[in-house]
Amino acid sequence: MKVLPRRRRAVLINSVLGVVVLAGAGGAYAAVHDDGGGSSAAVGARVATVTRTTVLATVSGSGSLASPSDAGVDFTTGGTLTQVNVKPGDKVKKGQVLARVDPTDANATLQQDEASLTAAEANLTKVEEGELPASSGNSGSSGAGGGTGAVAPTPTPTPTPTVDPAQLAQAQAQLTQAQNAVDAARRAVDGCVLKAPVAGTVASVAAEAGDTVTGTNGNGSGASGGSGSSSSGAASTTSSGTAPTGFVVLTNPAGMQVKADFSESDALKIKAGQAATVTLNAEPGTVLNAKVLSISSLPVSSGSSSGGSGSGSGSAVQYAATLGITSDTSDLRTGLSASIQVTTAQAADALSVPTAAVSGTGAARTVLVVGKDGSTTRTSVTVGVEGDSADQITAGLTEGQQVQIPQVASAGNGGFPSGAFPGGIGTGGIGTGGSRFGGTSGGFRTGGLGGGGGRG
Structure with a gap:
């Protein structure tokens, strides 16, 4: 060998x-x-006790505050400013006069249009009462045989008024046109006075007395146009993340809202009426209560986010939710950025264990129950609300039992x-x-x- x-x-x-x-x-x-x-x-494994608590499931988004009561108001009639009655910081009431422009041109236009309306009304009356020339009657004739008997008088025909349908239609159209012109001219006169459409605080004033402004009808003289604008001027309200603009801008924190963007998976969990919390980024200690008003069915367009990073970036699909602030809003300001958490599911006084203790998916969920002797037994459980840090257990465990939380191997130790x-x-x-x-x-x-x- x-x-x-x-x-x-x-x-x-x-x-x-x-x-x-x-x-x-x-x-x-x-x-x-x-x-x-x-x-x-397992040696060193963490152990948790089955307890009763409130299990919450939330989704997060970000956005900025805005009030539907904020408004930017403009003159509907342009001209030279004769009065500016407010300055930034002033408190105003709804309907209060903010400023005026010279109404001279607008009044002159109104007088001309009223004269045209009077002429149109007179023309229509003439057409409605028009008549054709009367026909001449026949002269009397002698009796038969040249007799000298009495001759019966010939009655004079009564003229019958005749209305020309074409003339009538034309006169009615002229009257309608003249009336519309008068209505527009009256709105132009009213538009020389700018009134507050809502109560609020004056945030900005764009010009002062003596300056020239252009009305929203596009005519500096305000002589014509008008599109149904009221005497309070044209008002534009704000959308979340967008400050209103106008000759005078009014802010009002009443009814403050926040519009937040959520990832597509989180957006599917959001429904109107769900409770939420809003944390101001500038004041992390300020937490406001809110409620979901709506969730958009259309994705947020690229680049049109309401200011927050949301739950994703780049080409990730996001949807915008609008929430109403239910806490006191008197000290809030439009445009403040905020982080939002919406409660999508909740279970009060529920048996729960840490989420990390539950293994499996769907109906096949298990936990490792730790016995008094330290041994573990894999036990099937039924999970209710899957919370952020704990899961509701509806079957399989009792209060006071202990479960093992498996250790998660780090990437640097080879998995052991x-x-x-x-x-x-x-x-x-x-x-x-x-x-x-x-x-x-x-x-x-x-x-x-x-x-x-x-x-x-």
Whole structure:
């Protein structure tokens, strides 16, 4: 029998021992982490107690505050400013006069249009009372045989008024046109006075007395036009994240709202009426209560976000929700950025465990119940509300039981708790200086089983 050289024999023995050690370590690891019932609790694993609490599920978004009562108002009739009655910071009431422009041109136009209306009314009356020329009657004739008897008088025909349908239609159209012109001229006169459409605080005033302004009808003289604008001027309200503009801008925190963007998956969970909290980014300690008013069925257009980063970026699809602030809004300002949390599900006084303790998906949910002797038993449970940090347990557990929270292996330890291969190859691992299988010797490279390792 051929005897192997001493060096090759030592290498072969080391190889066999390495394989045996690895196999034993793997078996020990599997035994410790066996999911079957009756296994012992993992060393160092966290344990939680089944308790009763309120389980909340929320989704987050971001946006900015805006009030539907904010308004920017403009003159409907342009001209030279004769009065500016307010300045920034003033409190005004609805209907209060804010400013005036010179009404001279507007009044002159109104007088001309009223004269045209009077003429149109007279013309229509003439057409309605029109008549054709009367026909002449026949002269009397002598009696038969040239007698000298009395001759019967011939009656004079009564003229019958005749109305020309074409003339009537034309006169009626002229009257309608003249009336519309008068209505527009009266609105132009009213538009020389700017009134507050809502109560609020004056945020800005664009000009002062003596300046010239252009009305929303586009005519600096305000002589004609008008599109139904009231004497309070043309008012434009604000949308979330957009400040109103106008000759005078009014702000009012009453009815303050916030429009927030949510990721597509979160948006599907949001419904009108759900409770929410709003945290001001400028004042992290200020938390306001709110309620969802609506959720848009259309995605937010690229670049038209309400100011927050939402739950995603780039090409991620987001949907905007509008929420009404239910807390006191008297000190709030339009445009403040905020973070929003909407409560999408809630379970009060519910049995719960930390979310990390629950394994599986759908109906196949389990937890590791820790016994008094420290052993663990995998138990099926039914999950209700899946909260942010805890899950509601509706079946499978009782209050006071303990469950194990599995340890999550970090990316830097090879997937094993404590960073070492389970079963106990100690410090130094297999070989020193990067020992590995293979090599020219046909076995472990120099170093063999690392020194100082030992079994765990």
